Amino acid sequence: MAAEQRLRSVNFWSGVVVLCLTIAGALVGIYQLNEVLTDEQQVPLAELSVQGELHYTASEEVRQALTAEPLGSFFTADVDDLRRRVEQLPWVQKVSIRKVWPDKLSVYVTEHKPVAMWNGDRLINQHQEVFRADITRADSSLPQLFGPENAVKETWKEFNRVQQMLEVNGFQIRALRLTERFAVNVVLAQGIEIKLGREATLERIKRFIDVFPSIVEHEKSKNNEIDTVDLRYDTGAAVAWREAKSES
Structure with a gap:
């Protein structure tokens, strides 16, 4: 009986030793594997x-x-x-x-895909997000938009509304400014500034298109060039002129 108990005790402690050795071996293996996996020389991004x-x-x-x-x-x-x-x-x-x-x-x-210049020193991308990059590398024909820093999307929306109506009639916007009070001023490709104000923007653009032929006729007869067309009135428009450049 005593011999049987000693045998059981030996088997038990032998099992414990084997288990401890197994665990120790596993830990060493895990450590070595971790060393390999985290070593750039062993598993590099080549x-x-x-x-x-x-x-x-x-x-x-x-x-x-x-x-x-x-x-x-x-x-x-x-x-x-x-x-x-x-x-x-x-x-x-x-x-x-x-x-x-x-x-x-x-x-x-x-x-970023630039769609417009923003406040002279940055750009607007296709998602109406402002980003800073070398603007000289962007297309020089991009429209120049100016507006409050917290009104980028509103300025872009206003540009598209106005541009859509103007381009149908052969005009292109070079620049648009949205003031703090959300009044709109536009500069056309030919250098004419149009003051549209805050209200009835599209109606005022239509009025500009209607009166523009008459303004051009006056421009030819007076040898002046159109500088500004102010449409911030219920009817009509006020035109400011600049002296035409002499041809050399």
């Missing part, structure tokens, strides 16, 4: 793929933004952090990044 319709941002600029700081390994690279690095580039609106096994980082870049 390939960067940059995609997207890039007109203002070079692929090399994206690569430089990503590699300005260590990327990390395939498993430790923080995709959100990498995305923020690229989104700091001036023309970049949105970035999508994903890891592709075993060593590739796929980057898809969406750029």
Whole structure:
């Protein structure tokens, strides 16, 4: 009976030792695996793929933004952090990044598409968001919009309303200003300023279109050029003139 108890005791403690060794081996294995997975030399990000319709941002600029700081390994690279690095580039609106096994980082870049200049030193994109970039690289024919900083969408909306009616009649807007009181002034491509005020904007544009032929006839007869057409009246318009430039 005593021999049987000793045998059971030996088997028990042998089992405990084996269990402890197994756990210790597993912990060592996990530690070593973690060392491998987090070692950039063992599982490096060896390939960067940059995609997207890039007109203002070079692929090399994206690569430089990503590699300005260590990327990390395939498993430790923080995709959100990498995305923020690229989104700091001036023309970049949105970035999508994903890891592709075993060593590739796929980057898809969406750029801002400028639709207008904003207050002389910034741009508006296709979502009516203001962004700062080198405006000399944008199309010089973009309309110039001026307005309160908190009224970007309202200014863009007003521009489209007015432009839609004017372009049907052969006019193009070069610039539009929306004042703090939401009065509208427009400068046409030929340099004529139209003062529309705050109310009945579209009706006043129609009046401008109706009276414009008569204004042009007067312009020809007086050898003057139209400077400003003020339509902030219930009827009619007030026209200011400038002296025509002499042809050299």
